[in-house]
Amino acid sequence: MERYRVKPKSSIDPSQWDPNDRSAFDGGKKKGRKALLALNERLEMLQELLYAENRHKVLVVLQAMDTGGKDGTIRHVFEGVNPQGVRVANFKVPTPKELAHDYLWRVHQQTPAQGEIVIFNRSHYEDVLVVRVHELVTAERWGRRYDHINQFERMLVDEGTTILKFFLHIDLDEQKERLQARLDEPHKRWKFNRGDLKERQLWPAYMEAYEDVLSKTSTAYAPWYIVPANRKWYRNLVVATVLVETLEGLGMSYPESEENLDDVEIE
Numbered sequence: 001m002e003r004y005r006v007k008p009k010s011s012i013d014p015s016q017w018d019p020n021d022r023s024a025f026d027g028g029k030k031k032g033r034k035a036l037l038a039l040n041e042r043l044e045m046l047q048e049l050l051y052a053e054n055r056h057k058v059l060v061v062l063q064a065m066d067t068g069g070k071d072g073t074i075r076h077v078f079e080g081v082n083p084q085g086v087r088v089a090n091f092k093v094p095t096p097k098e099l100a101h102d103y104l105w106r107v108h109q110q111t112p113a114q115g116e117i118v119i120f121n122r123s124h125y126e127d128v129l130v131v132r133v134h135e136l137v138t139a140e141r142w143g144r145r146y147d148h149i150n151q152f153e154r155m156l157v158d159e160g161t162t163i164l165k166f167f168l169h170i171d172l173d174e175q176k177e178r179l180q181a182r183l184d185e186p187h188k189r190w191k192f193n194r195g196d197l198k199e200r201q202l203w204p205a206y207m208e209a210y211e212d213v214l215s216k217t218s219t220a221y222a223p224w225y226i227v228p229a230n231r232k233w234y235r236n237l238v239v240a241t242v243l244v245e246t247l248e249g250l251g252m253s254y255p256e257s258e259e260n261l262d263d264v265e266i267e
């Protein structure tokens with residue numbers, strides 16, 4: 001999965017990354033879906049181990065343009081995982097109370113505790129994405145945030161959090177199709193809002209903002225992965241593989257049991 005990881009301090013132009021790429025897996029959709037089921041099972045076991053060991057904290061950040069597939073990724077990658085110990089934190093337009101604090105205040109409250117996996121569906125990165133594109137604060141102010149964010153994540157990692165960040169990368173054509181599907185399919189209509197069309201007009205500005213996010217905030221301790229996301233099955237495979245490989249790399253083990261349990265008889 002190395003090929004999708006953004007090396008620290010590299011200069012990244014998302015348009016140079018192919019959202020249709022599927023070079024890391026042989027075979028097509030059918031084989032890919034089967035491979036995902038196997039990864040789901042491994043993830044289920046690893047999450048149980050994480051919970052039992054109660055030592056590591058895992059933070060998964062998902063960012064994407066509208067229709068990029070954040071919800072679908074959560075649904076498919078974490079399928080079968082015990083909901084106890086996994087939590088999703090959604091970051092929407094900040095409430096007045098949240099806006100009255102610094103931008104990391106609401107984020108820090110949602111970071112994972114020991115034994116827990118937390119998935120950020122959007123994140124503090126909105127504070128240098130939508131906030132930048134819509135000029136919700138001055139350039140001087142959002143310009144300082146990359147350093148804050150790197151320092152904040154450094155602190156989380158120093159204190160025992162493992163951080164993985166995924167940019168689900170689709171292109172304009174794919175977004176058009178997915179927005180159209182939201183109009184055409186009755187069970188998807190609830191997801192359609194006209195506001196998304198306005199955001200779509202701002203695609204180039206968002207790509208510029210993502211360019212800075214990916215170039216400035218991919219670190220050795222909290223790397224970004226650019227996930228080719230035009231194909232949903234491939235996107236799921238990439239995210240699940242990175243997650244499983246990272247959790248396996250933590251070297252976790254079940255806690256010691258009480259001594260001499262072999263002698264225990266239950267009457």
Ligand code: AMP
Nearest residue numbers: 091092093094122123126127130131136
């Ligand atoms: P959705 O994910 O479709 O439910 O939409 C959530 C909306 O909240 C998106 O339009 C985001 O851009 C917006 N949002 C999230 N975080 C922020 C933020 N910090 N400031 C302004 N808007 C935000």
Ligand code: MG
Nearest residue numbers: 066067191196
């Ligand atoms: Mg939306």
